[in-house]
Amino acid sequence: MTNLILPRRRRIVFISPAFQGGVAISxxxxxxxxxxLFALLVYHDIKKAxxxxxxxxxxxxxxxxxxxxxxxxxHLAGLFLGVLAVSFAVFFxxxxxxxxxxxxxxxxxxxxxxxxxxxxxxxxxLKTIASFGKQVDAARSHMLSRIGEIRADLAxxxxxxxxxxxxxxxxxxxxxxxxxxxx
Numbered sequence: 001m002t003n004l005i006l007p008r009r010r011r012i013v014f015i016s017p018a019f020q021g022g023v024a025i026s027x028x029x030x031x032x033x034x035x036x037l038f039a040l041l042v043y044h045d046i047k048k049a050x051x052x053x054x055x056x057x058x059x060x061x062x063x064x065x066x067x068x069x070x071x072x073x074x075h076l077a078g079l080f081l082g083v084l085a086v087s088f089a090v091f092f093x094x095x096x097x098x099x100x101x102x103x104x105x106x107x108x109x110x111x112x113x114x115x116x117x118x119x120x121x122x123x124x125x126l127k128t129i130a131s132f133g134k135q136v137d138a139a140r141s142h143m144l145s146r147i148g149e150i151r152a153d154l155a156x157x158x159x160x161x162x163x164x165x166x167x168x169x170x171x172x173x174x175x176x177x178x179x180x181x182x183x
Contacts (some may be wrong), residue, residue: 016114017085022126022127023094023126025091026090026094027087030083030086030087030090031083033086034079034082034083034086035079037079037082038075038076038078038079041075041078042071042075045071045075046068046071046072047072049067050064050067050068050070053067080112084144094126097124097125097126098125098126098129100124100125101123101124101125101126101129101130102123102125102129102132104122104123104124104133105121105123105132105133105136108120108121108123108133108136108140109136112140117140117141117144117147118140118141118144119145120137121133121134121136121137143181146177146180146181147181149177150174150177150178150181152173152178153170154174156170157170157171157174
């Protein structure tokens with residue numbers, strides 16, 4: 001009997017909309033605001049151009065395309081450049097906020113490596129980065145509480161000679177806590 005090698009199916013990974021939602025909405029707002037401004041300006045200018053063309057009557061024969069061609073071209077160029085400029089500005093502001101939040105988390109993690117486990121993260125920026133900072137704070141406080149338990153056991157063992165059975169229990173408990181702390 002032969003073993004058939006089944007192709008491995010690619011795993012589909014969904015990204016949380018909470019992470020991308022605010023960023024996508026900010027760019028959508030830029031596009032919608034640009035479209036609304038474009039529509040308002042084009043409506044106003046084309047209305048004026050067609051009104052002026054109706055006064056000319058049969059003396060000046062231009063097609064409607066010739067009447068509104070220049071207006072549409074200038075407004076389309078303005079729409080393109082305006083939306084592009086504002087999108088770049090939004091992008092760079094988002095990058096700046098993300099860098100500030102991640103930079104703060106990195107500072108706190110570096111301080112944790114040096115032994116400071118009590119300083120709160122307080123990461124600025126996007127909501128997901130602040131949530132990540134809170135998770136880092138929770139992990140650090142959990143680590144700090146475990147270190148406190150080990151210190152309490154050490155203080156008890158250093159305080160005086162307990163009974164041999166109690167010493168063995170405390171010693172085994174402390175070794176287990178240290179093993180969970182640093183596997």
